[in-house]
Amino acid sequence: MDALVAKGLYRFFHSGDTEVVALKGVDLTVAGGEMVALVGPSGSGKSTLLSCLAGLDTPDGGAVEIMGQKLPRRSELERARMRARSIGMLMQSGNLLDHLTVQQNIDLQRYLAGRHASDGGPNVLEAIGLGHRRDALPAQLSGGEASRAALAVALAIEPQILICDEPTAEVDAETEQAILSVLEGRRNDGGAVLVATHSEALSKVADRIVTIRDGRLK
Numbered sequence: 672m673d674a675l676v677a678k679g680l681y682r683f684f685h686s687g688d689t690e691v692v693a694l695k696g697v698d699l700t701v702a703g704g705e706m707v708a709l710v711g712p713s714g715s716g717k718s719t720l721l722s723c724l725a726g727l728d729t730p731d732g733g734a735v736e737i738m739g740q741k742l743p744r745r746s747e748l749e750r751a752r753m754r755a756r757s758i759g760m761l762m763q764s765g766n767l768l769d770h771l772t773v774q775q776n777i778d779l780q781r782y783l784a785g786r787h788a789s790d791g792g793p794n795v796l797e798a799i800g801l802g803h804r805r806d807a808l809p810a811q812l813s814g815g816e817a818s819r820a821a822l823a824v825a826l827a828i829e830p831q832i833l834i835c836d837e838p839t840a841e842v843d844a845e846t847e848q849a850i851l852s853v854l855e856g857r858r859n860d861g862g863a864v865l866v867a868t869h870s871e872a873l874s875k876v877a878d879r880i881v882t883i884r885d886g887r888l889k
């Protein structure tokens with residue numbers, strides 16, 4: 672089954688008198704056990720597409736299907752439920768709650784998905800070299816550490832669909848490799864992985880590369 676399906680997605684933004692068409696009829700499918708790299712210049716629509724696919728943003732036209740189920744346009748609550756159950760999302764701006772430690776962020780994510788919170792979930796923090804920062808608050812982390820912690824939160828529920836917006840943007844080569852291994856692990860476990868990236872190393876390990884330009888897939 673295709674885990675993630677986008678059909679004819681459109682997204683318009685208005686700033687003042689000008690209208691930006693960020694997505695112009697995007698069709699995309701990602702299967703379970705497949706890793707797709709989404710590449711394209713800054714401003715081409717990558718983050719907008721990922722937000723629509725994760726149900727964080729609502730497209731102005733077209734439809735999104737998650738694990739064979741249509742993502743409802745109207746009900747934010749139902750979208751949030753589907754997200755909590757099936758999707759791990761790493762946003763470009765990070766997705767940590769400021770007043771919780773890294774481990775508490777992970778536990779909360781699992782709790783929201785109905786998983787057992789106290790076992791802490793998969794040991795992603797160690798795998799990406801962040802085990803020693805488990806009890807830190809987000810404000811105490813460097814930019815690269817915060818983005819890795821956010822990745823650990825995205826992976827906390829071993830999501831069927833993992834959506835990452837530039838997960839290796841602020842890290843050194845060694846950490847990049849560690850992040851790639853974690854993403855590949857999820858893919859090898861049957862997850863559908865979609866990653867927006869400017870990283871060549873990441874594109875190389877992807878099963879498929881999709882290019883977006885000016886809101887259209889090439």
Ligand SMILES: Nc1ncnc2c1ncn2[C@@H]1O[C@H](COP(=O)(O)OP(=O)(O)OP(=O)(O)O)[C@@H](O)[C@H]1O
Binds near residue numbers: 684686714718719
């Ligand atoms: N909330 C918003 N309001 C107005 N315009 C927006 C908004 N979000 C995105 N845009 C515009 O939509 C277009 C696509 O933006 P998007 O963030 O999806 O690009 P991107 O490919 O992720 O870029 P980058 O590589 O820099 O992260 C850009 O022209 C951007 O300015």
Ligand SMILES: [Mg+2]
Binds near residue numbers: 717718719763836
């Ligand atoms: Mg972006």
